[in-house]
Amino acid sequence: MGIRVRRSIQIIPGVTLNLNNRGVGGVSIGKRGNSINLNQQGLQATVRIPGTGFTYRTKRRKLT
Numbered sequence: 001m002g003i004r005v006r007r008s009i010q011i012i013p014g015v016t017l018n019l020n021n022r023g024v025g026g027v028s029i030g031k032r033g034n035s036i037n038l039n040q041q042g043l044q045a046t047v048r049i050p051g052t053g054f055t056y057r058t059k060r061r062k063l064t
Contacts, residue, residue: 005021008028018025018039026039033048033055043060 016028
């Protein structure tokens with residue numbers, strides 16, 4: 001089993017830089033649960049209704 005390293009650094013309120021053992025893992029914009037994430041795999045949006053357990057997540061492949 002390999003060792004994983006993950007670290008999140010808040011750049012400004014609402015914008016987080018995600019780091020992992022390979023380098024920069026991506027950028028998240030928005031609050032926890034309701035956010036847009038951009039990383040090597042593409043664009044991902046997450047919307048959550050607090051207190052209900054309902055979450056909707058959509059992924060878009062990398063635009064090339």
